[in-house]
Amino acid sequence: MAATDPRKFLLDLYSSAVEAVSPQKCLPAFLPKPSPNGRTLVIGAGKGAAAMAKVVEDHWEGDISGLVVTRYGHGADCKRIEVVEAAHPVPDAAGRQAAGRIMEMVQGLNENDLVLCLISGGGSALLALPADSITLEQKQAINKALLRSGATISEMNCVRKHLSAIKGGRLALACAPARVVTLLISDVPGDDPGIIASGPTLPDPTTCADSLAILEKYNIEIPPNLRQHLESGAGETPKPNDPRFARNSHHVIATAQQALEAAAATARAAGITPYILSDGIEGEARDTGLMHAAIARQVAERGQPFAKPCVIISGGETTVTVRGKGRGGRNAEFLLSLSVALDGYPGIHAIAADTDGIDGSEDNAGGIYQPDSIKRATDLGLRPRAMLENNDGYTFFSTLGDLVVTGPTRTNVNDFRAVLIL
CATH class of the missing domain: 3.40.50.10180 (Glycerate kinase, MOFRL-like N-terminal domain)
Incomplete structure (x- = not known):
């Protein structure tokens, strides 16, 4: 399933995570x-x-x-x-x-x-x-x-x-x-x-x-x-x-751990090996994006610390130090940072969404990154790095049609992130 439809696979993981903590x-x-x-x-x-x-x-x-x-x-x-x-x-x-x-x-x-x-x-x-x-x-x-x-x-x-x-x-x-x-x-x-x-x-x-x-x-x-x-x-x-x-x-x-374990079970059922990094990651969302991108590239290029295909799953509550005037919560910030760092690297897909269905104060839960996200954005006249500096992740993924919009889930164990490496 994951190899043929990465987007659906990632959305299934998120749905499993949310359902497990209802x-x-x-x-x-x-x-x-x-x-x-x-x-x-x-x-x-x-x-x-x-x-x-x-x-x-x-x-x-x-x-x-x-x-x-x-x-x-x-x-x-x-x-x-x-x-x-x-x-x-x-x-x-x-x-x-x-x-x-x-x-x-x-x-x-x-x-x-x-x-x-x-x-x-x-x-x-x-x-x-x-x-x-x-x-x-x-x-x-x-x-x-x-x-x-x-x-x-x-x-x-x-x-x-x-x-x-x-x-x-x-x-x-x-x-x-x-x-x-x-x-x-x-x-x-x-x-x-x-x-x-x-x-x-x-x-x-x-x-x-x-x-x-x-x-x-x-x-x-x-x-x-x-x-x-x-x-x-x-x-x-x-x-x-x-x-x-x-x-x-x-x-x-x-707890977040329950949500991550449910997502991991869904991944295994789809034939993709899951690895849970942590249920308690904190720190700046953009720094967390850089870290996840670096791990994903290491897996893709060197088979370390995991062999592909696999999915890296994490939770916790990151933060955003607001310096710009854009729109978006911490999941959009994480995902835009990861997008810029990966810069179209092939075979890597990701989702980041809040389990409550609301990313910060916006109307979306989060978004999805695909290997062609940066190219599609550039073709539309967007400047991804400048948008990251402006804390404008919502606009980036909204323009691409890659927001995850669920409405209120009526639970909340914070952020859910999954990075799929094929």
């Missing part, structure tokens, strides 16, 4: 049993939160109620759990209002009650409740600066926790003394549950000083009230030794 497949086995003596309240946030809530409704025995917040366009047809849609990656008033309502809902619970918290990637922006001394506009400005800075997801979420009234374990404390069970779809390299969506129900080992150091590292200016909030320790989060977390539990139900 809430329908992963969540039911982790539902707590038996039902509690008291109430069951379902809350949550993330791009997969509504789909997760629908699975809970379909499988839960007993009464449930609650509210989850998801990105615009990522809702689901829930009957008993309210679904609110809000903005991502920069928070808006709808996300702030939803977060406030969730905090109100969990007041007055007792030790017989259960709070089921459904968390997936995107929850940091969607569950936006700034600390008392901070405005939503200030949080939006910090979010935008962090997104453009090249900061890693763990660094961004460290800062977010210490400017929030709900993240970094504060939501769990508001639920006490009820028991909190958190189910998470991981979008962070390493699958640390405390980093996913900035860990609203998990204790936080990081500090206000860590946040200040990150802001300084990326030369992000902050207003005096935010600096005071962090320097005074007013933004400190509850720590792992806090006894109020003792009865709570959490389970990471879907």
